Amino acid sequence: MKEQSVQLKIENIRKEINRLNHLYYVQNTSEVSDFEFDQMLSELQKLEQDHPEFSDDASPTKRIGGDITKKFKTVAHRYPMLSLSNTYSKEEIIDWETRLKKFTDQKIEFVCELKYDGVAIGIRYVNGKLTEAVTRGDGTKGELVTANVKTIKTIPLVLHGDFPEDFEIRGEIFFPLEKFNALNARREMEGEAVFANPRNSASGTLKLQDSKVVAERGLDCFLYGVYGTDLPMLGHFESVQKAGDWGFKIPEVQKDFIRKTDSIEGIMDFINHWDENRSTLPFEIDGVVIKVNDFSAQEELGFTAKSPRWAIAYKFKTERVLTKLNSIDFQVGRTGAITPVANLEPVNLGGTVVKRASLHNADQIEKLGLCEGDFVFVEKGGEIIPKIVGVSLEKRETERKIEYISNCPVCKTELIRREGEAHHFCPNDLECAPQIKGKIEHFISRKAMDIDGLGAETVDLLVENEIVKDAADLYSLTFDQVVRLDRMAEKSGNNLIAGIEKSKTIPFERVLYAMGIRFVGETIAKKLAKEFRNLDNLKTASFDQLVATDEIGEKIAISVQNYFLEDRNLKFIEKLEKAGLQLESIQVENSTDQLKGKIFVVSGVFSLYSRDELKALIEINGGKVASSISSKTNYVVAGENMGPSKLNKAKELNVEIIDEKIFSKMIVSQ
Ligand code: IVH
Secondary structure (H helix, E strand, O other), rough: HHHHHHHHHHHHHHHHHHHHHHHHOOOOOOOOOOHHHHHHHHHHHHHHHHHHHHOOOHHHHHHHHHOOOOOOEEOOOOOOOOOOOEOHHHHHHHHHHHHOOOOOOOOOOOEEEEEOOOOOEEEEOOOOOEEEEEEEEOEEEEEEEEHEEEEEEEOOOOOOOOOOEEEEEEEEOOOHHHHHHHHHHHHHHOOOOOOOOHHHHHHHHHHHEHHHHHHOOOOOOEEEEEEOOOOOEEEEEHHHHHHHOOOOOOOOOOOOOOEOOHHHHHHHHHHHHHHHHHOOOOOOOEEEEEEEEEEHHHHHHOOOOOOOOOOEEEEOOOEEEEEEEEEEEEEOOOOOOEEEEEEEEEEOOOEEEEEEEEOOOHHHHHHOEEOOOEEEEEEEOOOOOOEEEOOOOOOOOOOEEEEEEEEEEOOOOOEOOOOOOOEEEOOOOOHHHHHHHHHHHHHOOOOOOOOOOOOOHHHHHHHHOOOOOHHHHHOOHHHHHHHHOOOHHHHHHHOOOOHHHHHHHOOOOHHHHHOOOOOOHEEEEEEHHHHEEEEHHHOOOOHHHHHHOOOOOOOHHHHHHHHHHOOHHHHHHHHHHHOOOOOOOHHHOOOOOOOOOOEEEEOOEOOOOOOHHHHHHHHHOOOOOOOOOOOOOOEEEEEEEOOOOHHHHHOOOOOOEEEHHHHHHOOOOO
16 A cells, blocks of 8 residues: 555545544444444554554544553643632532632622532643643642543544644543442452542552553543633633534533523522532532623732632532441352441431441541441432441440451461552351352352352252252253252253353353452453464463463462462363363364454353354454444344344345244355
């Protein structure tokens, strides 16, 4: 390809990716499937790799992360990053308005906004390209976290429309609750310390050295102020709307995230609305911010030493209740990690009755200095279960400190605490019932072996009756053993045995995930399966080979090696092998290119193959799998229970619908 046309091609793909990205993340619509999007991104990555002379710091490939910052540079803010003065009552808001009126006799227009609970960021754009992103720091200088900020999909790398030549935009980077809770659930499962709240973890994430990890975490950002000289806008509201036109994610007027008003009543209505409804938001807010709209009025009002006179924050009172700590349960997870959970005297907190609260680990109990029968303050944040934030010393009845357990509450084995880890562990993983059950539950879960007809209660019965001792024993279960269990009838027994049998076709990468090696989640299992192809190769892989694999760091490499050093794990693998599970990836050598250039969507339930097998078959025969139907889709492989909306879409776009039998004929060698 001629240099000129490569450059043009790169530029065109960048433009298209930026456009699709904005559509998807800011406007919540999409024109292409995830697959097509990923294809475009990989094509761009490849072109940029082959042609470093056309590299660009604002290329969408920067969103994937990968840049490592060992130490963040400190830079001075061009405009000081001030804070807002806080108010807590209507009276204080009225006082503020009265003070404003002394400056002007004209009617004041206000803009009410949410006060996002995250970390402030200032982002500079020069000629429409993101050049630097700086944290608040001490207000006069902050840290340069550009590479990390570029991974946030709602922050445009390149602007469109009529933007100022050189300006700074400020906003709040936050952790969407769904992402935050998922991250904590994963950390909990992997025996790592959980994050205390979304704000702190947003702040911690922004300062991670590896921008790839930042990219995975899924931070988000709302913009709230444009700074620069000779800005064309006359007021704050207009400037926010303009930022929307340039490609930023801005608060939506329709959702009442931002509102213009010229009265105290309007302001109070906004405050009351969000005080009542904030729990419905997918992110945390800690109040609202009220700003004078007009820029010339803002200028006239000016600043005090710490904050602007033209804006004020109204902080919500955090809902906090006092209740008695009745007892503490120590739960044992599948990895043996112990999690203390407080049993509370039931109490109403923001409309729900709270009976339990998370205590996370021994350090947390120590920090709170909990004594038996203490009265504790409970708050609800973004987490799924509420947390204890303090103790009432006035109501303390005894000085008897709560002692952390030293032995497993179930099997009584002495607990261990590894250096640098937050949790205590029960090391008796072979005999400790909750660990055995937890491991089996993980093994059979949907993303692992997906065994139909087997639920947590049946696992409990199988373990308690000592019919199975580990997940591999499931494969030697007989119908007679199963049907004798409580609440098992002939039909459910048959279903269970059939479900176990069917799981033998589950691909290697999921078997690897199901095995429950510490730190080997779904994604890591996929990477390992792809790289090492079978369990034997993985077993004998050297540390250097492991860490040379994409996304595998030292911690995972050590964990994988340790796993294969344990005799009992080798015995477990032997049983899986005997049972006939897939311990190697489908061989690519058998591949053909019969489906080359064809894009498939797979939907519904199949009898000849599992959905994953179908997808693997499409790919090894040269086809592509997309997640949603578009005009580019060639075939929809439809199984039973395919949703009517997909069916209609396929018909509407004239996409050929085939069943698994027709599909299997397409791939027989000619
Ligand atoms: S305006 C001069 N608007 O709250 C400061 N700030 O103490 C102008 N914040 O550090 C800030 N949501 O990080 C503004 N809608 C919003 C905000 C907001 C959250 C944060 C901001 C600032 C702190 C104020």
